[in-house]
Amino acid sequence: MLDFTIDPDFQARLDWAAAFVREEVEPLDLLFPHGGDPYDTRNEKARAILRPLQQRVREQGLWACHLGPELGGPGYGQVRLALLNEILGRSYWAPTVFGTAAPDTGNAEILALFGTEEQKARYLRPLLDGEIVSTFSMTEPQAGADPKEFVCHARRDGEEWVIDGEKWFSSNARYAAFLIVMAVTDPDAPPHARMSMFIVPAETPGIEIKRNVGTMDERGSLDEGIHAYLRYHQVRVPLDAMLGGPGEGFKVAQARLGGGRVHHAMRTVGKCARAFDMMCERALSRRTQGTLLAEKQAVQQLIADSWVELHQFRLLVLHTAWIIDNRPHGAARTQIAMCKVQTAKVLHDIVQRAVHLHGSLGTTDELPLAKWWMAVPNLALADGPTEVHRTTIAKQLLKGHRPAEGLFPSEHLPPKREAARKRYAHIIGDDSLSGRVDG
Numbered sequence: 001m002l003d004f005t006i007d008p009d010f011q012a013r014l015d016w017a018a019a020f021v022r023e024e025v026e027p028l029d030l031l032f033p034h035g036g037d038p039y040d041t042r043n044e045k046a047r048a049i050l051r052p053l054q055q056r057v058r059e060q061g062l063w064a065c066h067l068g069p070e071l072g073g074p075g076y077g078q079v080r081l082a083l084l085n086e087i088l089g090r091s092y093w094a095p096t097v098f099g100t101a102a103p104d105t106g107n108a109e110i111l112a113l114f115g116t117e118e119q120k121a122r123y124l125r126p127l128l129d130g131e132i133v134s135t136f137s138m139t140e141p142q143a144g145a146d147p148k149e150f151v152c153h154a155r156r157d158g159e160e161w162v163i164d165g166e167k168w169f170s171s172n173a174r175y176a177a178f179l180i181v182m183a184v185t186d187p188d189a190p191p192h193a194r195m196s197m198f199i200v201p202a203e204t205p206g207i208e209i210k211r212n213v214g215t216m217d218e219r220g221s222l223d224e225g226i227h228a229y230l231r232y233h234q235v236r237v238p239l240d241a242m243l244g245g246p247g248e249g250f251k252v253a254q255a256r257l258g259g260g261r262v263h264h265a266m267r268t269v270g271k272c273a274r275a276f277d278m279m280c281e282r283a284l285s286r287r288t289q290g291t292l293l294a295e296k297q298a299v300q301q302l303i304a305d306s307w308v309e310l311h312q313f314r315l316l317v318l319h320t321a322w323i324i325d326n327r328p329h330g331a332a333r334t335q336i337a338m339c340k341v342q343t344a345k346v347l348h349d350i351v352q353r354a355v356h357l358h359g360s361l362g363t364t365d366e367l368p369l370a371k372w373w374m375a376v377p378n379l380a381l382a383d384g385p386t387e388v389h390r391t392t393i394a395k396q397l398l399k400g401h402r403p404a405e406g407l408f409p410s411e412h413l414p415p416k417r418e419a420a421r422k423r424y425a426h427i428i429g430d431d432s433l434s435g436r437v438d439g
Helices: 008-031 044-059 078-088 104-114 117-128 249-285 297-326 333-357 359-363 369-374 376-381 386-398 413-423 430-434
Strands: 134-137 153-157 160-171 178-184 195-201 207-213 227-238
Touching: 008 044, 008 078, 078 249, 078 297, 104 117, 104 134, 104 195, 104 249, 160 178, 160 195, 178 249, 195 227, 195 249, 249 297, 249 333, 249 369, 297 333, 333 359, 333 369, 333 376, 333 386, 359 369, 369 376
Parallel strands: 134 178
Antiparallel strands: 134 160, 153 160, 153 178, 160 227, 178 195, 207 227
């Protein structure tokens, strides 16, 4: 059964994390505000501030909480992760400070599950320790996230695999120590068995960053983009660079994407809560037409709608986390898709209302709201377009239903009414057959 109780020891850790993020981590968002800053391991000023903060997180037993003890984490379940990630969602830097930054979390899971001992020693350990960052290189310029349209391929040549093709929107490639690349190895196989996954060291000859693409809140003129348009030209890696077996690339990818989707949702709860707090503060601080904004019914409705939506979304996320913790693997597929669908929508709606209540100030870079709002389209596309997940939800739900047996729907009232009259004819009498029930 669902239990909303939080044990006192963990609540104390959450309280510590909330104060720590507000007081110590959020200042990093102001000092190093660009998208790539948390991933730039060469920025010594940022690292000089970051490392002591990470050590304090370790001392609290909150480092890399998504990992089990064998990998250096406490092995928290998804419900505890959800409660912690709500707090981390307040700050862009917080996941890096707490050892849970994407895409490194998912890539670490892939290496833990499919990597060789040598690969784990070379890449997984420093990745878990926050010393390096990584890239997940899957989507392609002509195909987006549809693996059925992928053309970047790998062919075997003796004791090596040779990778050729282009990849699009590979996050943090400019900072990465290694890339995990999905490539077609058997174009004639069924769609979900065509691809394989490879680990590729960033220094491997033949990797070209054609350009780092800036998103809505990044300035291309200042080279702030962190999503790379990549070209792999005769990139050679050894046979054991394949993660999983031949044709298992889709399976390997799914090992990381489900968790990533729900963790995005968890952090979005925290970001929405921060936007909501800003909204309420503004309503109680600003006057217009002789009264506080908080006294305007239209404003009250914006606040009420935001609170209801936030709590509905939070309960969905927590329920999804509970299913992951308590049901067999894969049981939460529909719920994860539901979280994915709602994440961008709820963030958009609540942040938009907060922007509106702050007036012109809300649209400027003097508040974080505009930056959050510009992140909405990217969030709607991250880990797959929202429309794909709507389709997943519908297909899963339809499996639990069946077509009507007759000409009319099963809820067609005339036959149901007749059945009810016959069932209780001994009480209501024959008058019921006329279509009227007295008394």
